[in-house]
Amino acid sequence: xxxxxxxxxxxxxxxxxxxxxxxxxxxxxxxxxxxxxxxxxxxxxxxxxxxxxxxxxxxxxxxxxxxxxxxxxxxxxxxxxxxxxxxxxxxxxxxxxxxxxxxxxxxxxxxxxxxxxxxxxxxxxxxxxxxxxxxxxxxxxxxxxxxxxxxxxxxxxxxxxxxxxxxxxxxxxxxxxxxxxxxxxxxxxxxxxxxxxxxxxxxxxxxxxxxxxxxxxxxxxxxxxxxxxxxxxxxxxxxxxxxxxxxxxxxxxxxxxxxxxxxxxxxxxxxxxxxxxxxxxxxxxxxxxxxxxxxxxxxxxxxxxxxxxxxxxxxxxxxxxxxxxxxxxxxxxxxxxxxxxxxxxxxxxxxxxxxxxxxxxxxxxxxxxxx
Numbered sequence: 001x002x003x004x005x006x007x008x009x010x011x012x013x014x015x016x017x018x019x020x021x022x023x024x025x026x027x028x029x030x031x032x033x034x035x036x037x038x039x040x041x042x043x044x045x046x047x048x049x050x051x052x053x054x055x056x057x058x059x060x061x062x063x064x065x066x067x068x069x070x071x072x073x074x075x076x077x078x079x080x081x082x083x084x085x086x087x088x089x090x091x092x093x094x095x096x097x098x099x100x101x102x103x104x105x106x107x108x109x110x111x112x113x114x115x116x117x118x119x120x121x122x123x124x125x126x127x128x129x130x131x132x133x134x135x136x137x138x139x140x141x142x143x144x145x146x147x148x149x150x151x152x153x154x155x156x157x158x159x160x161x162x163x164x165x166x167x168x169x170x171x172x173x174x175x176x177x178x179x180x181x182x183x184x185x186x187x188x189x190x191x192x193x194x195x196x197x198x199x200x201x202x203x204x205x206x207x208x209x210x211x212x213x214x215x216x217x218x219x220x221x222x223x224x225x226x227x228x229x230x231x232x233x234x235x236x237x238x239x240x241x242x243x244x245x246x247x248x249x250x251x252x253x254x255x256x257x258x259x260x261x262x263x264x265x266x267x268x269x270x271x272x273x274x275x276x277x278x279x280x281x282x283x284x285x286x287x288x289x290x291x292x293x294x295x296x297x298x299x300x301x302x303x304x305x306x307x308x309x310x311x312x313x314x315x316x317x318x319x320x321x322x323x324x325x326x327x328x329x330x331x332x333x334x335x336x337x338x339x340x341x342x343x344x345x346x347x348x349x350x351x352x353x354x355x356x357x358x359x360x361x362x363x364x365x366x367x368x369x370x371x
Contacts, residue, residue, distance in 0.1 A: 060349070085145070099133050101266055151218060246318055
């Protein structure tokens with residue numbers, strides 16, 4: 001399978017996942033009668049779920065399942081439906097995360113709690129939106145479990161995969177807990193180890209580890225490959241979150257689909273911030289902390305922080321951390337006992353996610369002195 005064919009295969013899988021999402025939501029409408037409880041509730045969940053996205057998590061579940069299945073085994077409608085459990089889990093996390101962060105935009109459109117704030121005309125719209133958003137998120141998590149049950153595999157494998165899926169939801173919530181605690185702590189209380197624990201629990205486990213491990217379990221992969229797949233997913237997930245933190249500071253609002261000041265305004269304890277704090281001394285550290293702890297931050301503050309991260313070597317440090325993890329992950333992937341064609345598809349799907357971090361560094365330091 002050459003590069004063009006692989007790209008077309010991945011694109012077709014994404015289209016099929018989108019179709020399965022739409023189809024499953026119609027089943028939800030029939031089975032759960034959400035539209036009778038509130039038309040806005042159902043339509044808001046439907047619109048939020050079907051917003052344009054990479055569909056990376058269901059894609060990874062399907063690719064890993066196929067990588068450990070007999071070559072002639074077809075991708076069934078039930079497998080596509082089951083794979084959407086990963087997208088519903090993702091949306092559940094996004095809905096609650098947006099509420100915690102008080103975010104107004106998601107994928108370039110209003111967050112779900114902002115949409116639901118319009119349910120009734122009231123003077124307490126913000127509280128109403130938050131309350132209804134929490135409830136809607138809980139419904140979406142229930143839909144994730146329902147979607148998972150679509151899979152047609154022997155019961156022991158299905159139960160084991162479901163347990164891993166549920167554990168992942170709990171671990172991700174633990175990551176959100178840690179992230180929320182960190183937001184209330186001073187920067188000097190946060191270590192690099194703390195940051196990576198948060199990256200692992202809040203991002204890596206449910207975005208990369210869980211979809212791939214779930215697919216492997218369902219396909220009856222060799223037992224020795226399961227922990228390797230998990231470690232692969234964690235390394236990729238950590239690298240992905242590091243890059244996301246770089247994007248949150250150095251990208252444009254148009255490209256990221258959310259307010260450009262959001263990460264800085266929230267005072268997120270990222271690898272960039274922790275490295276800068278640890279590296280800077282005296283007046284430079286004091287200037288950084290003064291900006292970092294300001295209640296209301298401006299575009300001017302953002303530009304100053306960008307300069308600080310570059311001069312402290314934090315941007316280069318972050319890129320090196322991405323590259324180290326990608327190299328380790330590639331070694332693990334090459335050792336897995338999976339179908340070679342699907343190994344290449346998995347690699348192609350993931351590595352294309354990481355061109356962004358190098359572009360950011362190149363745009364701020366064209367001659368590579370950061371590295």
